[in-house]
Amino acid sequence: MAKKDEIFKSFMKHELLKEKYGIDKKDIPETVREAKNSDIPIIKIIGEIVDTIDSSVEADKKTEQQTYDLLTRYLSTVEL
Numbered sequence: 001m002a003k004k005d006e007i008f009k010s011f012m013k014h015e016l017l018k019e020k021y022g023i024d025k026k027d028i029p030e031t032v033r034e035a036k037n038s039d040i041p042i043i044k045i046i047g048e049i050v051d052t053i054d055s056s057v058e059a060d061k062k063t064e065q066q067t068y069d070l071l072t073r074y075l076s077t078v079e080l
Contacts, residue, residue, distance in 0.1 A: 032051050
């Protein structure tokens with residue numbers, strides 16, 4: 001499993017996904033690629049953001065900490 005898939009799965013365990021967005025475990029994809037194709041907007045967005053960790057465009061790359069901070073801020077404030 002790719003590192004970004006592991007990071008994605010760790011975010012999918014966040015309590016806000018169930019509390020705020022009503023996401024069930026059965027709806028959570030296994031990989032970032034699957035997440036980016038999800039019909040669930042918050043999952044798709046998280047997949048896109050986590051994918052920037054391995055971006056081929058240097059300016060788009062984020063460290064794991066930057067990605068964590070961005071996702072935590074996003075999950076806490078955005079209504080989808």
